[in-house]
Amino acid sequence: MKIGILSAGNIGSRLARAWAAAGHELVIAKDGEDRKIEPLLTELGDKARLGTIREAAEFGEVVLFSIYWPRVEAIVSQVGDALDGKVVIETMNPLGVTADFVHFHDLEFMRDSSTSEDLQRRLPKARIVKGFNLIAAPSLEAAAWAAAPVQANVFYATDDSAAGDVTRGLIADAGFKPVNAGNLKGARQLEQVGVLLHHVADNEYGGDADLIRLALAVVEANPGPITRERIA
Amino acid sequence: MKIGILSAGNIGSRLARAWAAAGHELVIAKDGEDRKIEPLLTELGDKARLGTIREAAEFGEVVLFSIYWPRVEAIVSQVGDALDGKVVIETMNPLGVTADFVHFHDLEFMRDSSTSEDLQRRLPKARIVKGFNLIAAPSLEAAAWAAAPVQANVFYATDDSAAGDVTRGLIADAGFKPVNAGNLKGARQLEQVGVLLHHVADNEYGGDADLIRLALAVVEANPGPITRERIA
Numbered sequence: 001m002k003i004g005i006l007s008a009g010n011i012g013s014r015l016a017r018a019w020a021a022a023g024h025e026l027v028i029a030k031d032g033e034d035r036k037i038e039p040l041l042t043e044l045g046d047k048a049r050l051g052t053i054r055e056a057a058e059f060g061e062v063v064l065f066s067i068y069w070p071r072v073e074a075i076v077s078q079v080g081d082a083l084d085g086k087v088v089i090e091t092m093n094p095l096g097v098t099a100d101f102v103h104f105h106d107l108e109f110m111r112d113s114s115t116s117e118d119l120q121r122r123l124p125k126a127r128i129v130k131g132f133n134l135i136a137a138p139s140l141e142a143a144a145w146a147a148a149p150v151q152a153n154v155f156y157a158t159d160d161s162a163a164g165d166v167t168r169g170l171i172a173d174a175g176f177k178p179v180n181a182g183n184l185k186g187a188r189q190l191e192q193v194g195v196l197l198h199h200v201a202d203n204e205y206g207g208d209a210d211l212i213r214l215a216l217a218v219v220e221a222n223p224g225p226i227t228r229e230r231i232a
Numbered sequence: 233m234k235i236g237i238l239s240a241g242n243i244g245s246r247l248a249r250a251w252a253a254a255g256h257e258l259v260i261a262k263d264g265e266d267r268k269i270e271p272l273l274t275e276l277g278d279k280a281r282l283g284t285i286r287e288a289a290e291f292g293e294v295v296l297f298s299i300y301w302p303r304v305e306a307i308v309s310q311v312g313d314a315l316d317g318k319v320v321i322e323t324m325n326p327l328g329v330t331a332d333f334v335h336f337h338d339l340e341f342m343r344d345s346s347t348s349e350d351l352q353r354r355l356p357k358a359r360i361v362k363g364f365n366l367i368a369a370p371s372l373e374a375a376a377w378a379a380a381p382v383q384a385n386v387f388y389a390t391d392d393s394a395a396g397d398v399t400r401g402l403i404a405d406a407g408f409k410p411v412n413a414g415n416l417k418g419a420r421q422l423e424q425v426g427v428l429l430h431h432v433a434d435n436e437y438g439g440d441a442d443l444i445r446l447a448l449a450v451v452e453a454n455p456g457p458i459t460r461e462r463i464a
Contacts, residue, residue, distance in 0.1 A: 111343045139453040148451045149381045157431075182431035189431065192424035199389075199414035199421065200450060217451045218432060219384055221376040223368075223444050 003170075004060025006053055006075065007031040010137030011091050012066040013040050015174055018141065020047035022173035029056035031071055057082035062166060065090040066132075069115060070097055076122045084125035087163040089156075089170070090116055091132040093194050105195050116157065116187035127163040130187035131156035131171065134194055136211040142175020145215075151177040152215035155193075157186035179218055235402075236292025238285055238307065239263040242369030243323050244298040245272050247406055250373065252279035254405035261288035263303055289314035294398060297322040298364075301347060302329055308354045316357035319395040321388075321402070322348055323364040325426050337427050348389065348419035359395040362419035363388035363403065366426055368443040374407020377447075383409040384447035387425075389418035411450055 003019055005012045005028040016026055017040075026048035030037045034050060041050055057063055057079045065088050067075045072092070092115040096106040116130040132140065132154055139145070145152050154176040158164045164180060171178035181190055193216065201211050235251055237244045237260040248258055249272075258280035262269045266282060273282055289295055289311045297320050299307045304324070324347040328338040348362040364372065364386055371377070377384050386408040390396045396412060403410035413422055425448065433443050 136455075139455040141455075144453040144455040145451070147454050150449070150451055152451055152453070155428075155432075179432055180435035181428060182435050186428070186431045189424050189428035192421050193428060196387075196413055196418070196421035196425060197450075199418045200387075200411055203412035203414050204450075212455050213452045215451050215453065217382070217449050218436075219377070219380045219382055219447050219449045220445045221371040221384070221447065222379050223371040223373075223376040 001025070001166075001170075002027075002059055002061045004051070004056035004058070004063040005029065006056055006063055006065050006079070007067060008037045008040060009066060009068070011132060011140060012064055013037065014137060014140040015064055015066075015132065016040065016044065016048060018174040019170065020044045024173070027051040027056040027059035029053045031067060031075060053078040054080065054082055057086075060086065062087045062089065062170065065092075065119065067092060069093065069095055072115075072119065072122070076119075079123070081125070083123050086126055087129060087160075087166050088119070088123065088126045089129045089131045089167055090119050091130075092119075093133050094191055105198070107195075110188065110191055110195075114185070114187035114191050116184050120159075120184060127158070127160040128184060129156055129158040129160070129163050129167045130181075130184065130190055131167055133190055134197065135176075135215045138210070138212050139215065140174075145175075150217045150219065153177045153179045153217050155179045155181045155190050155216075157181040157184055157190060159184045177217070233257070233398075233402075234259075234291055234293045236283070236288035236290070236295040237261065238288055238295055238297050238311070239299060240269045240272060241298060241300070243364060243372060244296055245269065246369060246372040247296060247298075247364065248272065248276065248280060250406040251402065252276045256405070259283040259288040259291035261285045263299060263307060285310040286312065286314055289318075292318065294319040294321065294402065297324075297351065299324060301325065301327055304347075304351065304354070308351075311355070313357070315355050318358055319361060319392075319398050320351070320355065320358045321361045321363045321399055322351050323362075324351075325365050326423055337430070339427075342420065342423055342427075346417070346419035346423050348416050352391075352416060359390070359392040360416060361388055361390040361392070361395050361399045362413075362416065362422055363399055365422055366429060367408075367447045370444050371447065372406075377407075382449045382451065385409045385411045385449050387411045387413045387422050387448075389413045389416055389422060391416045409449075
């Protein structure tokens with residue numbers, strides 16, 4: 001499958017590696033200085049080539065939209081209409097940033113929206129899917145979970161079920177278990193889970209604020225034999 | 233430990249069994265008809281006795297506040313000042329109910345509050361802890377998870393760290409792994425996870441709307457050897 005990577009930062013570069021290894025063909029753009037991804041391009045060889053933001057958007061049947069949230073407007077203006085009709089997997093979290101470059105969860109924004117709904121409004125003809133927002137970049141490689149007793153889950157949400165199915169395959173190609181979290185508004189819950197995981201990191205993992213070790217998995221009970229009559 | 237159960241419905245009855253088995257002493261109240269919990273009281277023998285809402289609240293050093301959300305105001309008026317200074321574990325979810333008795337997530341309420349913050353406002357001298365809101369009652373017995381590769385997690389949130397430590401012990405006594413989700417406002421995220429789990433049940437588990445099989449577990453990566461230089 002032809003995949004455009006917008007852009008190869010901490011998340012995009014890791015998924016680029018996984019998807020190149022799974023046989024996909026990539027055009028990779030960098031929001032910022034191209035020279036920073038030269039080692040990545042060298043590593044991927046003929047599986048990937050460098051492009052502008054617009055070129056990567058035009059190339060991909062699927063486009064990973066993994067942009068630093070305060071840069072969204074600038075990137076959308078570079079993309080123009082190149083994402084119309086395409087599956088766009090957006091990985092963002094609504095992190096605000098202070099003048100001192102301190103990041104915070106933009107809880108006010110999260111009351112009534114999500115990065116996914118915002119991006120869908122900006123790109124009304126794109127087929128937006130939320131995904132990959134809950135595993136910290138350094139752990140976004142299947143090898144990091146090799147010792148875990150269950151696979152880390154990658155939750156996704158979309159209003160376009162065919163786009164969801166494509167995303168499901170790409171999540172599996174990256175080595176993770178896909179979990180369908182419903183329609184695009186379900187992105188709100190996925191972003192709230194991002195806040196929860198920071199709370200858990202702070203309170204159970206000694207302030208591991210990068211969440212470098214953590215993900216969630218849906219686990220299943222077998223309640224059959226012990227279900228009792230409802231007494232409420 | 234002396235525990236008051238307010239009230240023994242689907243959640244309260246299951247935790248009453250677990251805590252009685254762990255050696256705690258219980259006074260159990262029922263919001264509704266007492267005769268419905270006669271089998272439970274018979275089963276628990278001298279570990280538990282029946283009380284009014286007020287009596288159970290007075291008895292407990294810790295009180296499980298597991299009330300049908302539309303009944304909170306009525307129960308608080310029966311409790312009066314009996315919960316002042318006590319650890320109160322509230323298990324509620326902000327489910328609204330229509331005239332036709334259809335339940336729905338009260339997303340409007342959830343924008344700016346949580347059942348935990350609401351209860352703390354009503355009972356300003358109680359030491360409110362959120363907990364046990366994310367595992368469906370039929371699976372709220374450790375035996376249901378015996379075949380799961382990781383333990384289901386019970387997340388909790390509180391502004392009172394000593395109350396949190398007590399809750400942690402009681403979560404373990406019930407057979408689950410406690411996970412500290414931060415201060416009382418963290419209850420907002422835990423309630424959003426309740427919405428997420430319903431989405432997952434609908435989309436991955438064939439509309440298993442009671443969530444009867446599902447819970448979340450925090451899983452850990454070992455990202456050490458594969459961490460790469462930041463390139464953003």
